[in-house]
Amino acid sequence: xxxxxxATVLITHEVGLHARPSVKFTKLAKSFAAExxxxxxxxxxxxxAKSIVKVMATRAPKGTMLHIRASGEAAAEAVGALAELxxxxxxxxxxxxxxx
Amino acid sequence: MPEPLRxxxxxxxxxxxxxxxxxxxxxxxxxxxxxxxxxxxAALEAALAGATDRLATLIETADxxxxxxxxxxxxxxxxxxxxxxxxxxxxxxxxxxxAWRQALDAEIAGYETSDQDYFRARAADMRxxxxxxxxALTEEQESAAPAGAILYGEDIAPTRFLETDWSAGGGxxxxxxxxxxxxxxxxxxxxxxMVVGLGASPANPxxxxxxxxxxxxxxxxxxxxxxETFRRSSSSFAARRDKADAYxxxxxxxxxxxxxxxxxxxxxxxxxxxxxxxxxxGIGLMRTEFxxxxxxxxxxxxxxxxxKVLEWAGDKPVTIRTVDAGGDxxxxxxxxxxxxxxxxLRGIRLSLARPDVFRVQIxxxxxxxxxxxxxxxxxxxAVSEEYQRAAxxxxxxxxxxxxxxxxxxxxxxxxxxxxxxxxxAPEAFADVAFFSIGSNDLTQYVMAAARDNAAVAHLNSVxxxxxxxxxAEVAAFGLRxxxxxxxxxxxxxxxxxxxxxxxAGLRDLSVAPAQLAMAKATIADVAI
Numbered sequence: 001x002x003x004x005x006x007a008t009v010l011i012t013h014e015v016g017l018h019a020r021p022s023v024k025f026t027k028l029a030k031s032f033a034a035e036x037x038x039x040x041x042x043x044x045x046x047x048x049a050k051s052i053v054k055v056m057a058t059r060a061p062k063g064t065m066l067h068i069r070a071s072g073e074a075a076a077e078a079v080g081a082l083a084e085l086x087x088x089x090x091x092x093x094x095x096x097x098x099x100x
Numbered sequence: 101m102p103e104p105l106r107x108x109x110x111x112x113x114x115x116x117x118x119x120x121x122x123x124x125x126x127x128x129x130x131x132x133x134x135x136x137x138x139x140x141x142a143a144l145e146a147a148l149a150g151a152t153d154r155l156a157t158l159i160e161t162a163d164x165x166x167x168x169x170x171x172x173x174x175x176x177x178x179x180x181x182x183x184x185x186x187x188x189x190x191x192x193x194x195x196x197x198x199a200w201r202q203a204l205d206a207e208i209a210g211y212e213t214s215d216q217d218y219f220r221a222r223a224a225d226m227r228x229x230x231x232x233x234x235x236a237l238t239e240e241q242e243s244a245a246p247a248g249a250i251l252y253g254e255d256i257a258p259t260r261f262l263e264t265d266w267s268a269g270g271g272x273x274x275x276x277x278x279x280x281x282x283x284x285x286x287x288x289x290x291x292x293x294m295v296v297g298l299g300a301s302p303a304n305p306x307x308x309x310x311x312x313x314x315x316x317x318x319x320x321x322x323x324x325x326x327x328e329t330f331r332r333s334s335s336s337f338a339a340r341r342d343k344a345d346a347y348x349x350x351x352x353x354x355x356x357x358x359x360x361x362x363x364x365x366x367x368x369x370x371x372x373x374x375x376x377x378x379x380x381x382g383i384g385l386m387r388t389e390f391x392x393x394x395x396x397x398x399x400x401x402x403x404x405x406x407x408k409v410l411e412w413a414g415d416k417p418v419t420i421r422t423v424d425a426g427g428d429x430x431x432x433x434x435x436x437x438x439x440x441x442x443x444x445l446r447g448i449r450l451s452l453a454r455p456d457v458f459r460v461q462i463x464x465x466x467x468x469x470x471x472x473x474x475x476x477x478x479x480x481x482a483v484s485e486e487y488q489r490a491a492x493x494x495x496x497x498x499x500x501x502x503x504x505x506x507x508x509x510x511x512x513x514x515x516x517x518x519x520x521x522x523x524x525a526p527e528a529f530a531d532v533a534f535f536s537i538g539s540n541d542l543t544q545y546v547m548a549a550a551r552d553n554a555a556v557a558h559l560n561s562v563x564x565x566x567x568x569x570x571x572a573e574v575a576a577f578g579l580r581x582x583x584x585x586x587x588x589x590x591x592x593x594x595x596x597x598x599x600x601x602x603x604a605g606l607r608d609l610s611v612a613p614a615q616l617a618m619a620k621a622t623i624a625d626v627a628i
Contacts, residue, residue, distance in 0.1 A: 014370035015218050019172040019225070026175060052172075053181035057210065059219055063401065 003034075005076040006069035008042075009083040013090060016061035021090035026052045028085055034072035036082065042067055049082065104323050105305075107298045109273070111316035112284040114614075115293030116334035117271030118327070121309045121320070122245040124253025124260070131197035131238050137190050144186060144196040147236035152177050154232070158262060165289060169258050169282045173229050182207065182229075197237050204230035215394070221281045228257035245270070250309050250318075258282045266292050271311040273318045275301055288614075340595060344617035347624060348379050354626040360602065362619055363417075363610040365588055369405045372412045375613050382416035382473070383409060384610020385536065385588040388423050388461070392431040396457045402464035410472030417473045419536065419588075419610075421516065422461055422490075424479035426450050442550070447480025447516075452489055462497045469509035476511045477536050482519040484528045517585075518542045523570040526577040535578055536610075539589025543567050562591040563600050575605030586610060595622040602626050 013021055029036045029049040036049040040058055047054040049068065060066060066086060070078040085091070134140045155174045159167050176182055186203035190196060204226065211223040245251055247268035251260070255276050261283045264270070272287060277296030287294040293313035302320065310319040310330040314337055319326055352360045363384030364375060372383075386409055391397040410418050425431040426438075426446025434457060438444035451458040465476055478490050491513050501508040517523050518538035523546075526535070539562050544550055546567050549559035561567070571587070578585035586608035591597040593611030595618060601609065602623070611619045 014368070018218055019222060020168045023168075023171050023175045026179075048181070051179050051181040052175045053179045053207065056219075056222070059214060059216065061216065 003073070003075040004069070004071045005079040006067065007079045007083040008065050008067050009086045011060055011062055011064045011066055011086060013086075013092070014062055016064065017055060017058060017066070019056070020092065022052050022055045024090050025082065025085060026050055026055055028082055029078070032070070032074055032078035032081075034070040034075045034078045036068070036070040036078050039067040039069075040064055103321065104326060105302070105320040106317060107273075107301050107320070108317050109295040109298040110279060111294075111313050112272075112277065112279040112281075112296045113287035113292060113294040114314045114337075115271065115291060116314065116330070116337055117248075117250055117269055117293045117311040118330060118334070119248040119250050119270055119309070119311075120246060121252045121273075121306050122249040123304055123306070124251050124256055125304075126243075131195065131234075133195040137193070140190045140194075140196040140199075141187060143237060144183075144190070144200060144233075147196070147200075147233050148177060148183060150236040151229075151232045154236075155259075158259065162262065166258075166262050166286065169225070169286075170262070173225060173232075173259070176226070176229055177233075197234060200233055200237070201230065204233075217278070221278045224255050224278070224281050224283065225258060227255070228259055231257065232259065250311050252305065252309070255281075256283050258286070261286055261292075266290060271295075271313060273298060273309070273311055275299060340618055340621050344621040347620040348617040350620065352620040352623040354602065354623055354628055356626075356628055358602070358607070358626075358628055360606075360623050361586070361608040362616065362623070363419075363586070363588075363608070364613045364616060365610050366409070366613070369408045371613060372409055375616075377413060377416060380416075380616060382413055383418040383420075384586055384592075384608070386418060386420045388421060389425060389431070392423055392425055392434060394431075395433045396431070396460065399460050399464045399467075402461060403467050406464060406468035406474070407471045410468055410474055413472055415473055417475055419475040419477055419514075420465060421477050421479055422448070422451055422458070422465075442544070448478045448486050448490060449480060449482075451478075452486060455493065458490075458493060459497055462494055463501065465511065466494070466498055466501055466508040467506060469511045470507050474509075474511040475514060475534065477514040477516055477534070479516045479538070480519060480541075481515040481529075482521050487513075487515055487529065487532060516541075516588075517574055518545070520545050520570070523574055526574050527581075530581050530583070532583065534584040534586070535574060537571060537574060537585065537587040537589065537606075539567075539571070539587055539591040542570065542589070543591075546570065562589070562594075562597050568600055568604050571601065571606065572604040579605070584608065593619050595619070598622045599626050602628050 011017060037046040038049045039046045040060055047058060068079050068082050134143055155170055159170045162170055186199040189199040208223050208226045211219055211226055214220045245264055248270045250271045250273055252273045255274055256272055271293035274296045275298050279296060284294060293311055295311060295313045295316050295318060305320050307321055310322050352362045361381040363382045364380045365385040366383060367387045368390045391402055391405060406420060424447045426435045427442050436445055445453060481487055498508055498510055512533035514534035514536060515529060515532050516538045517535050518541035523542060543560055543562045547559045547564060549556040575585050587601060587606050588610040591601060592609035593615030
């Protein structure tokens with residue numbers, strides 16, 4: 001069964017989508033079979049959310065609206081989990097935010 | 101015996117190290133090309149596997165901070181988007197080392213040209229990844245630095261830092277480098293002295309060197325007298341640091357019982373997350389340039405940043421400086437190109453020239469003021485009229501917010517004392533709510549010596565009698581006119597300058613968060 005899902009979430013992390021958050025983000029994306037992509041604008045360009053090279057290349061700073069979409073198996077779960085990770089500030093406590 | 105050579109850079113992690121220089125910039129060993137493209141591909145695969153294994157081994161013994169950095173490198177190495185272009189170049193006849201170098205250099209260039217410090221600093225991680233695989237290709241063993249050595253070179257790889265045994269001392273001195281690099285963060289948390297930005301300097305120096313990462317300098321081939329002076333500074337630093345932590349939680353009081361207020365300077369709201377409000381008397385300077393990185397920010401963005409810091413500080417004061425763009429802080433679509441920017445349209449001059457931008461910041465400040473103890477100050481004031489015009493804009497915007505029924509509050513409005521005209525004739529400003537001495541700019545304007553120019557650095561001293569006399573006169577005027585006077589330049593956190601500042605009559609200093617403990621410890625030793 002093929003499914004499609006998308007979501008938009010605000011990056012609130014102080015430095016944006018940087019090294020450590022990108023590692024967590026791509027690891028989580030890879031745990032889903034679905035094809036997952038991200039973009040900084042609703043009309044793209046879209047980047048592979050499982051590639052840290054591509055995710056870092058977006059240079060998404062704080063205050064960016066991150067668009068996430070997935071197609072394939074458990075697409076809705078993948079989008080939901082990734083959006084939730086961004087909302088939780090990548091599970092970094094604030095004290096660490098500057099040192100990563 | 102070579103002549104002593106003193107080089108000035110920027111401190112990335114305070115401390116002192118005396119030891120032999122170890123050159124970081126030895127080129128990689130030569131790679132022997134293989135007979136077929138298939139063998140080249142196999143060689144690259146083996147090198148990638150070797151580099152990945154080595155990283156995984158390092159991660160096992162790393163602490164949380166270091167592991168975070170290494171996991172980033174590991175994720176990069178495992179990403180086909182990084183390795184793919186190298187493998188794609190091999191069938192056309194390119195040897196593995198060149199294919200890898202070309203693919204990584206393209207990626208590194210993307211980081212080096214970023215306009216964000218954070219991403220630019222990641223170029224060092226990418227070079228580390230590149231060189232790790234190149235070493236694996238040539239089966240070169242990285243030679244270890246001798247214990248206690250000062251690692252010297254263009255830049256340093258994070259894994260090189262992690263593989264070095266720092267237990268016997270030592271330090272890092274870089275011609276390039278960045279205070280925002282992963283290594284700089286690690287050096288600060290491990291207490292390894294580090295200086296960056298030494299600029300053009302001898303390519304392959306050797307022998308003994310003295311690294312003064314408290315003041316950001318290094319002496320190559322030092323004389324006997326220099327070594328003795330250095331050892332005294334070093335042991336005084338160690339003694340101050342050892343006792344400083346004990347002072348952090350206490351109010352700052354001199355030997356004679358004089359209380360000195362010590363506030364902190366911040367450049368970004370997230371900094372307060374790692375400061376305990378109980379250890380300081382408030383925020384003496386919150387810069388707002390960070391908000392203007394790429395373009396002037398909107399009102400909501402500014403409001404939420406100001407509000408965050410005000411709520412963190414509770415009833416302690418937070419002094420926010422209106423945007424001080426221009427000079428060495430250009431902002432696209434805001435500042436103008438000038439032949440002599442330090443004497444041009446910067447600070448309040450620029451804000452008054454661009455009321456469209458300034459009014460947005462004013463509204464955000466008026467609205468945020470209801471959430472704490474806000475004070476607002478204007479940078480680069482030279483004449484009283486500038487203050488009057490800025491204050492009038494505050495009054496106009498306040499009336500507009502009142503008319504719209506928006507919650508707001510007029511904060512006390514003060515000025516920076518950094519243009520000599522204000523320091524010489526402060527009586528023209530008897531109606532301001534407070535003075536905050538910006539000792540960096542005041543010193544550079546009084547001495548006509550830029551702080552970022554090593555050739556005239558010896559002239560740029562806050563302790564020159566001319567600068568100290570102006571500071572003392574402003575402090576005395578403040579006392580007579582009942583206008584509070586504080587100081588928020590780098591001198592406030594400099595143990596060498598603090599006694600002179602207190603002697604000049606200042607009782608209110610604002611320092612970088614990292615200098616808070618040391619500043620309080622220094623104050624405790626002042627006799628006044």
